[in-house]
Amino acid sequence: MNTITDFINRDFRPIDSKDTIAEVLDFFADVNFSHFPVTEEGIYIGSVSAEDVETFEPEKTLANYRYAIEVFFARTTTNWFDVLEVFARNHTDVVPVLDAENKYAGYYEISDIVKFFNDTPFLKDPGGIIVVEKGILDYSMGQVVQIVESNNAKILGTFVSGSTNDTIQITVKIAMGSINEIIQTFRRYDYEIISEHNEDNYLNSLKERSDYLDKYLNI
Secondary structure: OOOHHHHOEOOOOOEEOOOEHHHHHHHHHHHOOOEEEEEEOOEEEEEEEHHHHOOOOOOOEHHHHHHHOEOOOEEOOOOHHHHHHHHHHHOOOEEEEEOOOOOEEEEEEHHHHHHHHHOOHHHHOOOEEEEEEEEOOOOOHHHHHHHHHHOOOEEEEEEEEEEOOOEEEEEEEEEOOOHHHHHHHHHHOOOEEOOOOOHHHHHHHHHHHHHHHHHHHOO
């Protein structure tokens, strides 16, 4: 079974801050990435946007434009869902990966992460979806798991899918067990049921979002 770190890519070396803008333009013309990692003396300092580079003077080096370098990355320990968030938050198709000692390890491409996402049991395996909400100070992920398993069901995946200053929403995908019984147990523990329990529609919505990312890759 693949883990997300299996998709760390090292096909292209990072851009060096000493590279000329002309060289960086040639690189982006070949790879068609939105961003790419930049290092200085072997240390990751951020990522540069292909769109920004087009506005720079070709004879200068990238070091002259440090102000335009954006700092975002994932760790080798970052889970796949949080990696997706880094992609979305930074509107990028490449995310640099650093290890625990801040050493550059490579990069993720959105196409690989979408494939990994689509192959997870959360999307791939059949099951029911429940979205619950509770006060942010009162909820417990351990309690959520206990409620599901106490009804002889198995959890395929769970994550925090929304939050405010006061409440938190948790999405749970369940294999086996009675959805109605699980819902009633959640209510007894003062969780509000947010989902309408058309599980197929909710799961299709997640798949449609993934399909949108696939389409984005082909733009």
